Amino acid sequence: MKALLKRPANWIGFLLGILIWVFLPLGVAVGIYLAVWLYLWLFVLPSGKRLRYEFTESFRIAFAQIRANKMRSVLTALGVIIGIVAVTLMGTAIGGIDKGFSNSLAMLGEDILYVQKWPWGGVEDWWNYQNRPRITADIAEKLNQVIESTPNSTLEIAVPVAMRGSPVKNGEYKVNSVILGTTGEYSRISSVDLTEGRFFNETEANSGRPVCILGADVAEALFQGRSPLDQSVQVSGHPVTVIGVLAKQGSFLGLFSFDNQVFIPLEAFKKYLGLRRGVDVRVKVKDKNHLEESRDELEGATRRVRGQLPGERDNFSINEQQAFKAVLDPVKQGIALAGLFITGLSLFVGAIGIMNITFVSVKERTKEIGTRKALGARRRTILLQFLIEAVSICLIGGVAGLLLTYGACLGLQAAMPSFPIDFSINLVFISMLVSVVTGILSGFAPAWGAARLDPVVALRYE
């Protein structure tokens, strides 16, 4: 025991344990206590029961009222409908971008750094990049030597990848695909998920054997469901044997398909398509949580390999998936801003409309208010009734808006399955909350006026 309590970590754990054991039951007890009181109040005590009955009666009257004035109610709810459509569409779009984005990022690899000539995300001073020497395949080799000779390196392995769009043919079938030339070590930086066959090995890669691995869509397009294994396809006019088929992966942001790829050995790529445009060097890091550190190490290593002098600007770029976030953030902000603006504007217009219609409703039913007061309605009864009426119109608008957005999402999904949209359940809660708040804010002034009416004056009103 003594030994156990010596280390501060144990002490903290011990105290935390005690705190949890004290506060957890306390919290549960308070929760149960409150729940019991709420139950007693609403279902046993006369005052709470009365409030509950007033609530149900008010909802009944509100819906009868809305049913009796359908056109008026729908027109009034229009602002709320538009507002909710705007806010939910915005949420769907942003959610979709985020979802598509993180899916796509996972495809790029969270633990991969890219050594390339150009930075991702575009540049303004393109002329400064234009004249950079191209990234050659031997840089990967040299980087690996540096990594090996560095004690405690945060980098694991560098692999060259050449890429180029080119048609692939099987007899009369032809598909435009992206050819990737790489080494056998590619499978070490990216989990290559194959439905059939295997990835090429080191020997095949180094000798530039005419073998290839087809992306799922390419295989489907060229072989129409038959197995492509050991069949021959033409890559830029050269016969190549299929040794593997990749599993379906989807597309990057719905724009760029990963199933459209064909992997061949780098040496073969050089022969068929040439390496004039250079390659990417993809570097896997050991710990993706310390990406910055790895990035710095990689920068230094690449400078060494490239023989750059101190003080000289890097003549290469190190890219990572994070760069895309920076590109997408302004887009998301733009959508959010536009969405919030439209939402705010239409909710404001809607709120004014609802306030107006509630004033009209109070005016029309002044005599009813007097009658209710004569029968024993308190101020809060009348206040509640008109608030609930305003909130009901808003809620109907909110539900209509949600359904419209949901329908639009379903339609879009059917039309463009790969388009990233995400209709989350949170949007339902947010819309309901926004509707209720709009209803309360816009209904309050007229409802308050109704509640404070002098019963005698109200009864005399014709």
Next chain:
Amino acid sequence: MTRPTGALVIDIEQVTKLYQMGEETIHALRGVSLKIHRNEYLAIMGPSGSGKSTLMNMLGCLDTPTAGRYEFNGKNVASMEDDELADIRNREIGFVFQTFNLLPRSTALANVELPLIYAGLSPSIRRERATRTLQDVGLGERMSHKPNELSGGQRQRVAIARALVNNPSIILADEPTGNLDSKTGVEIMALFETLYEQGNTIIVVTHEEDIARHARRIVRLRDGLIESDGPVG
């Protein structure tokens, strides 16, 4: 002069009511004193503008006097807050209006249930009591009808059932036959007679001597003052 059968329900003394209309001050009541006991049947008469409705609103706790004392069942109501008055109206007073004042989108049953909602009674009790009261006023067959599906006399019966349903100490009716033909008016007065026989306390405001003669005591107002107060004779 009256038969002081039951306990004192209403006791007002030197009650005045002023209305400010711009520059002009209107003296609707100029000092009215009145005692009403349980199970009385009283008619308030007087020419138009004499203050009948003002007095009625005061008695019904819809309004508070500008000056004077008002005790309802021994409680001083002259200085009560809005919500306290609302509760008194709910539990102790049943109103019957000239224009019936039924909720147009609610059935007869729902209209009669309304005061019971404000009394905080559960739906089953409400339904049972409202049904029984509607049967008592002879509308057992028309409970699920909306007001626009009922005749004037039937509407006033619904309104009377609504006034009765919470067992009030008094029933206040301001010109209850004013919007009815004379035959239906007589039927409604017969209903009041029955209610009186059953032990209810009833106050009716009316213009018409014929109607007032149904009551047992007549209070005549003129210019905000009681001109006479005595048994029907």
